[in-house]
Amino acid sequence: MSYRFDFLALLPYWREFLWGVLLTLQISATATVSGFIIGTICAIARADGSPFIKRLVATYVEVIRNTPLLVQVFIAYFGIATLGVHVSANVAASIALTVNVGAYTCEIVRAGLQSIHRSQMEAAECLALSRTQIYWHVVIRPAIERVYPSLTSQYVLLMLASSITSQISAAELTAAANRIQSVTFRSFETYIAVGFIYLVLSFVVRAAFALFGQTVFTRRRKLGTAL
Amino acid sequence: MSPIVKLTDVHKYFGTYKVLEGVTFEVPRGGVAAIIGQSGSGKSTALRCINALEAIQGGTIDVCGHAIQDPELNRRALRCDVGMVFQSYNLFPHLTVEQNIMLAPTCVKLMRKPQARDLAHQVLAQVGLAEKAEHYPEQLSGGQQQRVAIARSLAMKPKLMLFDEVTSALDPQLTGEVLKVMEELARGGMTMILVTHEMAFARKVASQVIYMHKGTVWETGSGTMLDSPRTAELRSFVNNGL
Amino acid sequence: MTTSAFSIVHFEFLCWAALWTIGLSAIALVGGSLLGFVIALARISSNKSLRWASSLYIQLVQGTPLLVLLFLLYYGIAVFVGPTIPSIVAAGAGLTIYASGFLAEIWRGCIEAVPKSQWEAAECLALRRSQRMVHVILPQALRIATPPTVGFVVQVVKNTSLASVIGFIELAQAGKLINNSIFEPFTVFVVVAAIYFGICFPLSAWSRTLERTLNVADR
Ligand SMILES: Nc1ncnc2c1ncn2[C@@H]1O[C@H](COP(=O)(O)OP(=O)(O)O)[C@@H](O)[C@H]1O
Ligand SMILES: [Mg+2]
Numbered sequence: 085m086s087y088r089f090d091f092l093a094l095l096p097y098w099r100e101f102l103w104g105v106l107l108t109l110q111i112s113a114t115a116t117v118s119g120f121i122i123g124t125i126c127a128i129a130r131a132d133g134s135p136f137i138k139r140l141v142a143t144y145v146e147v148i149r150n151t152p153l154l155v156q157v158f159i160a161y162f163g164i165a166t167l168g169v170h171v172s173a174n175v176a177a178s179i180a181l182t183v184n185v186g187a188y189t190c191e192i193v194r195a196g197l198q199s200i201h202r203s204q205m206e207a208a209e210c211l212a213l214s215r216t217q218i219y220w221h222v223v224i225r226p227a228i229e230r231v232y233p234s235l236t237s238q239y240v241l242l243m244l245a246s247s248i249t250s251q252i253s254a255a256e257l258t259a260a261a262n263r264i265q266s267v268t269f270r271s272f273e274t275y276i277a278v279g280f281i282y283l284v285l286s287f288v289v290r291a292a293f294a295l296f297g298q299t300v301f302t303r304r305r306k307l308g309t310a311l
Numbered sequence: 312m313s314p315i316v317k318l319t320d321v322h323k324y325f326g327t328y329k330v331l332e333g334v335t336f337e338v339p340r341g342g343v344a345a346i347i348g349q350s351g352s353g354k355s356t357a358l359r360c361i362n363a364l365e366a367i368q369g370g371t372i373d374v375c376g377h378a379i380q381d382p383e384l385n386r387r388a389l390r391c392d393v394g395m396v397f398q399s400y401n402l403f404p405h406l407t408v409e410q411n412i413m414l415a416p417t418c419v420k421l422m423r424k425p426q427a428r429d430l431a432h433q434v435l436a437q438v439g440l441a442e443k444a445e446h447y448p449e450q451l452s453g454g455q456q457q458r459v460a461i462a463r464s465l466a467m468k469p470k471l472m473l474f475d476e477v478t479s480a481l482d483p484q485l486t487g488e489v490l491k492v493m494e495e496l497a498r499g500g501m502t503m504i505l506v507t508h509e510m511a512f513a514r515k516v517a518s519q520v521i522y523m524h525k526g527t528v529w530e531t532g533s534g535t536m537l538d539s540p541r542t543a544e545l546r547s548f549v550n551n552g553l
Numbered sequence: 554m555t556t557s558a559f560s561i562v563h564f565e566f567l568c569w570a571a572l573w574t575i576g577l578s579a580i581a582l583v584g585g586s587l588l589g590f591v592i593a594l595a596r597i598s599s600n601k602s603l604r605w606a607s608s609l610y611i612q613l614v615q616g617t618p619l620l621v622l623l624f625l626l627y628y629g630i631a632v633f634v635g636p637t638i639p640s641i642v643a644a645g646a647g648l649t650i651y652a653s654g655f656l657a658e659i660w661r662g663c664i665e666a667v668p669k670s671q672w673e674a675a676e677c678l679a680l681r682r683s684q685r686m687v688h689v690i691l692p693q694a695l696r697i698a699t700p701p702t703v704g705f706v707v708q709v710v711k712n713t714s715l716a717s718v719i720g721f722i723e724l725a726q727a728g729k730l731i732n733n734s735i736f737e738p739f740t741v742f743v744v745v746a747a748i749y750f751g752i753c754f755p756l757s758a759w760s761r762t763l764e765r766t767l768n769v770a771d772r
Binding site: 087146147149150151152153154155156158159161162163166244245247248250251258261265271272275276278279282283286287 | 612629632707711712742749
């Protein structure tokens with residue numbers, strides 16, 4: 085019971101922690117942006133595509149949502165290598181996270197699309213807007229605005245889940261922690277510190293999304309409703 | 312006769328917004344008070360203050376000997392004396408009609424199940440729904456649900472009943488069956504305060520009509536006051552309302 | 554390295570490991586439900602410091618990766634209790650904490666989704682706060698809570714895979730072990746994924762069915 089904490093032992097490694105933070109943010113940001121695009125396209129395809137496309141998207145979503153990210157990361161890492169293409173662990177990690185979060189985004193955006201009332205589209209048609217104009221202004225934008233809080237939570241979870249990619253030795257925050265604890269033998273302190281850093285990161289990411297939402301969805305800002 | 316309910320200079324704010332500005336009235340035992348007035352004039356708030364669902368910021372309210380403004384108020388004792396029925400019925404959807412009625416007597420008054428069941432059937436008969444005991448609320452019409460809500464309150468044998476626009480969500484025919492139950496209650500000597508838009512009912516049943524306007528009691532009197540309003544506000548309210 | 558192909562023996566090993574996945578999920582769900590329920594109640598309690606403490610707990614659990622939480626417990630137990638404690642203790646504790654943090658928040662939402670008028674009606678019938686909770690609010694919240702709770706079970710089953718990082722042998726770890734001996738990662742992990750899918754998909758489908766019936770009933 086007389087364990088003596090020694091956080092000072094970690095201090096010399098602040099550069100590695102910082103580097104880990106940056107790489108974690110980089111991997112998460114990449115996956116967020118590309119996953120958002122893929123997920124939105126899939127959601128639209130699932131709402132308006134041919135029966136075959138709908139089936140295909142549904143399968144993608146179900147397979148991803150019902151298998152662990154850890155296993156997906158392994159399959160992506162070793163699977164890409166099996167194809168004879170050599171990619172770094174970080175690229176494989178970004179690909180796995182993108183595919184993963186794309187499926188979740190698809191489900192969330194789909195719920196948003198379903199919440200848009202038919203009468204809205206009919207009203208737009210009566211104003212002689214083109215089909216793409218209708219889709220963009222009356223369906224997609226409001227749908228995404230409506231599910232923006234769910235998307236935010238999902239992308240914060242993604243940032244935290246990116247720690248899993250340390251298992252294929254992608255260089256990010258948790259991997260940095262694994263390395264530092266093996267050198268300093270201060271495992272407990274290292275993971276306390278890293279847990280704290282993730283906590284701060286999740287607040288920062290949440291705040292960034294709130295800020296972004298405020299600038300993009302001006303109606304919310306004007307009405308003063310929280311995002 | 313001593314009053315059962317006595318409001319004296321009651322003030323109520325929501326934040327900085329003043330909803331009640333010195334409301335004063337009293338209702339004697341066995342009296343039927345009808346509160347009328349435009350929407351937003353503070354009728355519901357006044358009723359909710361009487362049942363301590365809202366805190367008041369000034370004045371005093373005495374209900375069956377309970378001082379509502381007292382921080383030490385025994386709310387459960389108050390609610391044993393006061394029954395309340397809402398516009399939206401607020402029956403418990405997961406319980407049958409009988410269970411809805413039996414809940415409070417068994418939990419609060421520790422009545423045994425068989426007695427509580429007898430009581431439930433008795434109050435259901437009183438509102439004309441004896442055969443619906445085993446039904447769930449969603450299987451009943453709005454008027455029937457509202458009568459069950461009344462029966463649920465009656466099972467606690469309250470000394471005072473509060474009704475907040477209990478027929479506003481009902482069509483005219485269903486309104487009639489609920490009003491009939493309320494009229495019988497009044498005739499049986501129950502003390503009642505009701506917020507209502509049914510002027511004919513107020514005129515016929517109420518021993519006392521309270522016209523609220525902008526958070527105050529603007530005009531008060533017997534049912535005949537509606538035929539000869541003294542203030543311009545009540546006159547225009549009565550003319551537009553009928 | 555002796556390289557042999559993926560065989561029925563390996564598959565049997567995976568199925569056996571899947572039982573540990575299910576067992577660990579059960580531990581996490583039982584522990585997480587008990588703890589999570591208490592925290593959900595604390596979250597909506599009338600006591601300010603209870604509300605604050607439970608909110609802090611939820612933020613902590615939801616703001617750190619499960620992986621880091623598992624490492625923390627694993628090394629924490631080694632430091633404070635002893636290095637010979639089996640890894641199922643850290644894995645069970647970690648997943649219990651994880652599940653409690655998320656279930657508490659899900660259930661708080663469900664309790665608050667019961668209309669305020671139901672609280673008020675119960676209050677007007679002179680029921681105590683605890684009686685209102687037990688007889689009026691919780692039965693209704695339970696109905697609302699079933700679909701998202703079943704949905705969360707899927708998350709727990711998937712996340713037990715992270716127990717592999719502290720050496721607990723469940724499905725994912727079994728996959729790694731087999732891969733270390735035969736080095737056929739693609740085959741091995743696709744089979745592992747398929748087994749997870751076999752456990753999770755029926756649960757997801759069930760959750761969706763529950764949600765649909767709930768929505769129809771509300772109409
Ligand atoms: N919980 C509340 N918070 C803020 N304002 C409220 C609240 N309840 C009622 N009000 C306001 O108080 C005023 C009186 O409301 P109410 O008593 O319901 O009027 P009435 O029943 O006569 O229609 C209204 O302007 C209403 O908007
Ligand atoms: Mg009202």
